[in-house]
Amino acid sequence: MNWQALLLTLRLSLVTASALLLIALPIAYWIAYSPRRWKFLAQAATALPLVMPPTVLGFYVLVAFGSSSPLGRLYQHWTGHTLAFTFEGLVVGSILYSMPFAVQPLVNSFLAVDPQLIQASRVLGASRLSTFFRVVLPLSISGVATAVALTFAHTFGEFGVVLMVGGDIPGLTRTISIDVFDKVEAGSYAAANSTSLVLLAVSFVILALVYAWNRRAWPRTPWA
Amino acid sequence: MEPPRLAAHALGMRPPDAATEPMASPDHLHPCPALEVLARKRFVAGAAPGFSLEIHFAVPAGISILFGGSGAGKTTTLGMVAGIVQPDQGRICLAGRVLFDSAAAIDVDVSRRSVGYVFQDLALFPHLTVERNVRYGLRHLPEPERRRRAGEILESFRIAHLGRRMPAEISGGERQRTALARALVTRPRVLLLDEPLSALDAATKGRIVDDLRAWNRERRIPILYVTHSREEVFALGERVIVFEKGKISAQGPPQDVLGAPRTETVAQLAGFENIFDAEVAAVHEAAGTMTCRLLPGAVQLEVPLARIEARIESGVESGAAVRVGVRAGDILLAIEEPRGLSARNVLRGTLTSLEEKDFKVLARVDCGAAFTVLLTPDACRSLALAPGQAVWLILKTHSCHLLRGDAELVRDPDRPKP
Amino acid sequence: MKNFLARSAVVLAAVLACLAPVSVRAAGPLTIAAAADLQFAMRALIQGFERQSGAPVRLVLGSSGNLTAEIEHGAPFDLFFSADVAHPEQLEREAVAEPGSLVRYAVGRLVVYVPPGSPLDLNEQGLSALENPAVRKIAIANPGFAPYGRAAVAALRHAGLYEKLQPRLVLGEDVSQTTQFVVSGNAQAALTALALMLAPGAKPPGRYWLVPPEDYPPLEQAAVIVKGSSQKQLARAFLAYIETPEARSIFSRYGFALPSEKRP
Numbered sequence: 001m002n003w004q005a006l007l008l009t010l011r012l013s014l015v016t017a018s019a020l021l022l023i024a025l026p027i028a029y030w031i032a033y034s035p036r037r038w039k040f041l042a043q044a045a046t047a048l049p050l051v052m053p054p055t056v057l058g059f060y061v062l063v064a065f066g067s068s069s070p071l072g073r074l075y076q077h078w079t080g081h082t083l084a085f086t087f088e089g090l091v092v093g094s095i096l097y098s099m100p101f102a103v104q105p106l107v108n109s110f111l112a113v114d115p116q117l118i119q120a121s122r123v124l125g126a127s128r129l130s131t132f133f134r135v136v137l138p139l140s141i142s143g144v145a146t147a148v149a150l151t152f153a154h155t156f157g158e159f160g161v162v163l164m165v166g167g168d169i170p171g172l173t174r175t176i177s178i179d180v181f182d183k184v185e186a187g188s189y190a191a192a193n194s195t196s197l198v199l200l201a202v203s204f205v206i207l208a209l210v211y212a213w214n215r216r217a218w219p220r221t222p223w224a
Numbered sequence: 225m226e227p228p229r230l231a232a233h234a235l236g237m238r239p240p241d242a243a244t245e246p247m248a249s250p251d252h253l254h255p256c257p258a259l260e261v262l263a264r265k266r267f268v269a270g271a272a273p274g275f276s277l278e279i280h281f282a283v284p285a286g287i288s289i290l291f292g293g294s295g296a297g298k299t300t301t302l303g304m305v306a307g308i309v310q311p312d313q314g315r316i317c318l319a320g321r322v323l324f325d326s327a328a329a330i331d332v333d334v335s336r337r338s339v340g341y342v343f344q345d346l347a348l349f350p351h352l353t354v355e356r357n358v359r360y361g362l363r364h365l366p367e368p369e370r371r372r373r374a375g376e377i378l379e380s381f382r383i384a385h386l387g388r389r390m391p392a393e394i395s396g397g398e399r400q401r402t403a404l405a406r407a408l409v410t411r412p413r414v415l416l417l418d419e420p421l422s423a424l425d426a427a428t429k430g431r432i433v434d435d436l437r438a439w440n441r442e443r444r445i446p447i448l449y450v451t452h453s454r455e456e457v458f459a460l461g462e463r464v465i466v467f468e469k470g471k472i473s474a475q476g477p478p479q480d481v482l483g484a485p486r487t488e489t490v491a492q493l494a495g496f497e498n499i500f501d502a503e504v505a506a507v508h509e510a511a512g513t514m515t516c517r518l519l520p521g522a523v524q525l526e527v528p529l530a531r532i533e534a535r536i537e538s539g540v541e542s543g544a545a546v547r548v549g550v551r552a553g554d555i556l557l558a559i560e561e562p563r564g565l566s567a568r569n570v571l572r573g574t575l576t577s578l579e580e581k582d583f584k585v586l587a588r589v590d591c592g593a594a595f596t597v598l599l600t601p602d603a604c605r606s607l608a609l610a611p612g613q614a615v616w617l618i619l620k621t622h623s624c625h626l627l628r629g630d631a632e633l634v635r636d637p638d639r640p641k642p
Numbered sequence: 643m644k645n646f647l648a649r650s651a652v653v654l655a656a657v658l659a660c661l662a663p664v665s666v667r668a669a670g671p672l673t674i675a676a677a678a679d680l681q682f683a684m685r686a687l688i689q690g691f692e693r694q695s696g697a698p699v700r701l702v703l704g705s706s707g708n709l710t711a712e713i714e715h716g717a718p719f720d721l722f723f724s725a726d727v728a729h730p731e732q733l734e735r736e737a738v739a740e741p742g743s744l745v746r747y748a749v750g751r752l753v754v755y756v757p758p759g760s761p762l763d764l765n766e767q768g769l770s771a772l773e774n775p776a777v778r779k780i781a782i783a784n785p786g787f788a789p790y791g792r793a794a795v796a797a798l799r800h801a802g803l804y805e806k807l808q809p810r811l812v813l814g815e816d817v818s819q820t821t822q823f824v825v826s827g828n829a830q831a832a833l834t835a836l837a838l839m840l841a842p843g844a845k846p847p848g849r850y851w852l853v854p855p856e857d858y859p860p861l862e863q864a865a866v867i868v869k870g871s872s873q874k875q876l877a878r879a880f881l882a883y884i885e886t887p888e889a890r891s892i893f894s895r896y897g898f899a900l901p902s903e904k905r906p
Contacts, residue, residue, distance in 0.1 A: 066827030084828035085779055085812045119308050120347035122334040124361030124410060134360075138351045167812030167823070168784060185707035185787040185815075187732070 001195060004171050005179040006202070012087070012175060013155040016094040020102045020151050021144070023095065028106035029132060050100045058164025061093045085167035090175070093161035101150040109143020110136055142214050149210035156203050257282035259414055259446040263304050263314035277301070277311075277470040285444035289457050289478075292467030298450040299344070301467070302416040305448065306341050307334035318446075319413050340412030344419050346403040348391040354378075354402050355387035361410040377409045381435055397428035401435065408439055415447040421456065433460060458499075458547060479547070497552035497586075497596040503545055513568070513621055516548055523592040526568040527624040552598040554623035557587060558616040559607050569619040571595075577611050578604065589617055671698035672876045673718060675709045677725035677863070678816040679750055679790065679835035682842070683896035684723065690892065691883045697876055705816040707787035713868055714738055720871040721880060723863070725750060725817075725835075726789035730866040740874065743867035747884055748898035750861035751836035752793050753850040757824050762831065764851035769801040772831055777810065781823040781832040784813040789861055790820075794833035796858040821846060836897035855899075862901070 031043055049057060065072040065083035075083055083089040113136050121131040137144070159177040166173030168182070176199050183192035260282040267275045277297045281288075290298040303309030305316060307323065310331065316324040323332045349357050358378060362370045378384040381401040386394050391402065400420060407415060421429045440447065449460060457464050457478050465475040474481045479499045502516040505524060512529045527548060562570060573591025580586075585599040587609065595617055599609075609615075676684045681703050688699045702709075702719065710729045713719055714736065722739075724730050727746065733739040754769065756762050762771040772780060783791035791813070798804040812829060814820030821838050823829040825846050839850045865884075867877045883889055890900055 062822075062826045062828060068827040072827060081778055082828045084823070084826075114347070116343055116345060116347040117349060119306075119334075120341070120343060120349075121360070123306050123308070123337075123339055123341045124406070125335045125338075125364070126360075127335055130363075135349060163815060164819075167779070167781070167814075167829075169812055181815075182784060182786050184711060185705060185784070187707065187711070187787070 001198060002174075002176065002179045005174050005176045005195075006198065008087075008171065008174065009156055009176040010202075012090055012094060013152045015091055016098060016155045017148050017152040019091065020095050020098055021148060024099065024102035024106055024147060028103050028110060031103065032107050032110040033128075046103045047100045049097050054097055054158065054160025055164055057097055058093055058161040061089070061096065061161070061165050065089070065092075084165050085169060085173060087172055089165045090162055090173055093165045094155045094158055097158060097161050098151045098154045101154050102147040105143045105146040105150065106140070109140035109146075112143075113139045145210055145214050149207060152210075153203055153207055156206070157199070257317075258285045258319055259283050259305070259448075260315070260317045261301065261305060263301070263311035263316065265300070265304070265309070265311045265314075275470060279467075279470075279472050281465050281472055281475055283446050283448070283463065283465075285446050286462045287440070287447045287449050287460050289461035289464040290448055290450045290467060291452065291454075291457050291461075291464050293452055295469075296467035297470040298467050299418055302341065302418055302448060302450060305337075305414060306339045306416060307332065307337050321413075338410070338413045340407030340410060340415040342400075342403045342407050342415075342417045342420050344422075346391075346399055348399060348403055348406070350391055353388050353390060354383060354394065354398075357391065357402055358406045358409055360406060373409055377405045380439070381405045397424055397432065400424065400428075400432055404432065404436065411443065412445065414445055417447065417449045419451055420449075422451075422453070458549070497598075498550040498555075500548050500593055501545065502548045516546060516624075518548065518593045521592040523571060525619065525624050526621045528622055549625045550595070550619060550623055552586065552596040554619065555595060555597045556618035557589070557597050557599060557603075557607075557609075558618060559609070559613065561616055562618060565618060567618045567620045569617075569621065569624070571617045571619070573615060573617060575609060575611055575613045575615050578609060580604075589615055591617060671700045672720050672873050672880060673700045673702065674721045674723060674880070675702045675704065675713070675717070675719040676723040677706045677709070677789075678703055678818045679725050679837045680723055680863075681818070681838075682840065682844075683748075683837055683893060683898065686892045686896065687884060687889055690888055691880055694883065695876075695879060697879075699880070705788060716870065718870075719868050720873045720877045721865060721867055723747065723865045724789075725861070725863055727862050727864040728789075730864040733866055733868075738869050740867035740869050740871070743878075743881070744864055745866075745881055746862055746864045746901040748863050748893050749901060750790065750793075750863055751855065751897055751899060752790060752797060752833055752853040752858060752861065753836045753839060754853060755821060755824055755832045755834050755839060755846065755848060755850045756830065757827065757848040760830065760848065764849075768851075769797065769803055769853065769857075772803065772807055777830040779812050779823070779829040779831075780807060780810050781812050781814055781820045781829040781834075783817050783820045783834070784815060788814075788816055789863075790817050790833070790835055793858040793861050797833065797853050800857040824848065838897075840895070840897045863898075 027042075027046060031039060031046070062084055063069060065075055067073055067076060067082060072082060083092060117135055117139070118131055121135045122128070126134060157177060158175070159181065162173065162175050162178055163181070166175070166178065168174050168178055174182075176195065180192050180195050180199070183189070183195065262280045263277065264279075265277045267273060267277075272295060275295070275297075277300055279297070279301060290301060292298055300309055304311050304314075304324070305318075311324065311326065313326045314324065315322065315326070318337075322328070322330050323337055324330060349360065352360070355374060355378065359370055359374045362373060365373070375384065378387060381404065383394075383398055383401050383405065386398055386402075391399055394402070404420070421432065424432070436447075449456075451457065461478045463476060464478045464481050466473045466481060479501070500518045502518045502525070504514055505517045506515040507529065508514065509529065513526050514529050515524050516527050517524050525548060556567070561572070571591040573589045573595070575587060576590050576594075577588045578585055579588075580601060583601065585601055585604045587597040587599055587604075589595045589597055597617065674684065674688070684701055684703075688701060691697070692699055704712075706724045706726055706729045709717075709719070709722060710724070710733060713722055713733060722730065722733070730739060730744050734741070734744055754764055754772070756764070761776055762774055764771050782794040783789075785791035785795045795804060798807060812823060814823060814832075817835045817838055820832050821834045824832045833853070836850070836852065839845065865881065867874055867881070871877055884893075893900060
């Protein structure tokens, strides 16, 4: 059991979920409330990773940040190394890959807030931003929890992007899913199996905890 | 003699008192009215596509009722004053300050209009306690001031003991008072109320309106009160603005507008073809009736003693000004003096006119006060009615409705308070 | 509701029926599973074979380990061209390969590949050039399961450089990905297969240096016929073809040494 890989994966999921929450909130806010007519293009763009093969995404991250691209050269200039083969590279790839899993639940929960409450807040003198933080966000807390949970779980099991961008460096980019893959490739099926079971168990426990916490947000069945 | 405890009317509200709240007619308006709205808006999508709103009204401080059927544009008008809805064209001016002017491209942001709005569904924040709900609009004040003002208004609306509760845990009347307190604590320059009493029982309604009135007496601001209940119009309104399909079909004091309707629809909405200012001449508590003298003449009607209400302090006594309404359909007409009737009100008068319309005949009779009586064409023919004829009107006591408005009741200052 | 269920069932059955033939091993083209380093050479060989025999051939590429696992689990391949000998021997032991069909067909060559503009002077310094601090990342195939990875580690150890350079290593799943790391500008050098440097019309930009074959265990590559194949006749014909002079010259051209050259 590769504990190093497990810890690395947990760290990656945590960092990605936190970062994505901060990134997805303004995006979801804009999608939910913007009156712009071309909004649907932005929605399609954020949903793209849902249908894109992760390896394609990883490949694009690799090329976009490689030293042959201006972005890559800029990054190298700042940091002294490329984005690939680093933990940060995995985070960037994971953020892109899990974006729709964060944005969609947030948008849905914002839209579920009674518009009259938003109007009431505005009439009482609150700015749009203040209304967002004092009314919309507190009433969307279950959407936030779902976004965090899905992002975490999704990143935990991520493989394609990490494979393309990570370089399989133990302790740095050898996540648990890569570890399982390596074991399978090398023919160590027993080890692969035990690692996979641990992966499955940990994911399940984490998700169960989040949904348990979210329970009180669910309405009772109306006919009960 | 001890003044009888009066029992409130069906609405549990008090009649207007001319001495404290004079009616303002458009002619006497201050050159800069408290609130003026001129707006035009066309809806192309949404719930009512094709609906267009075209209105112009100006009101002074005090309660102005926006009256009309559903979909007539009343709530949209409130939205435009609040800044939630943008007129296509127009001008909205509040206490000399322009909130919206399409020509000058002025559109003051919702949050800066200093508007108090009690929504139809109240829109209380479900995740905040009553106290936090009320304090919501006071963010810009320092904490001690916030606490003081919130505490004050919670006390005066009698919901201070509910401060820590959530909106879901309190009753309908308490929620209404919370919504009112929340809107009023910010000391808005205009108050918008959208059918605030529709779901409440009579006693609760009365109390809330009294709270509102008390608050209003201290801070005179224009209040736009939307309702489709004619009882509330009479009970509350100093003036009423009638909305019909996006246009204003009438405005003025309630009895002018609804008592002498200029359009058929307003009359229908009114439901009371006969409305009179009256004065209580005598109270017969044991019999459960009162005698009212219809102003300005000498006609007297026996009307029911209003029912007991929970607020013991209020009461109607001799000399009190009230309003009496009688439906045209509730009045009987006789061509000879009737005898042996149970009805307590028999008035002699002269038939002044007959008007036939839609299988109905409206007979106008002058018996010291002008009454409208509804008859069937057959009845008209069989009685061979003709203008100028002497007739008798028969009104049952219970067909005479006491309509209460606002204002402190006139009390004898020497009489000790009960 | 019943109508809806009935209709859904019909649609589902139709979809499944369409999928069914795919899982049945159809008597069709010859399916060859080949290791990544063979991608260019194999295509040329297949062209030659198809011209000669008229039989259609289908190519599946992957890493030797991956393909081995798939064959063990019944993948419908007819021939397996591995990048090493160990995997085909494993299949023989497991009785998944046709007994006696194992044939060594080529020997791979390891190179150091650098992008254009690289400051490394490999001709002068050989592997030691990799010590240059400008080389932040060195890509090799994963030695856990890729033959070229094992060879790379052996060569580095031979040069006494492994401990020093190990922190800079990044692992590719196979030699293709290893090479890609340099092409995309993320690694500054890669130890990869010569075969991938010689693709006609698709040579990766940059230059390469042949690592002396004595510095690492020979990358002998073997092929086997899969036991479950329904095209054994055709498979044997293909194996015969690769022994022909025409095939041999293709192997040479694409960067492979021939087994007979290595036989002691």
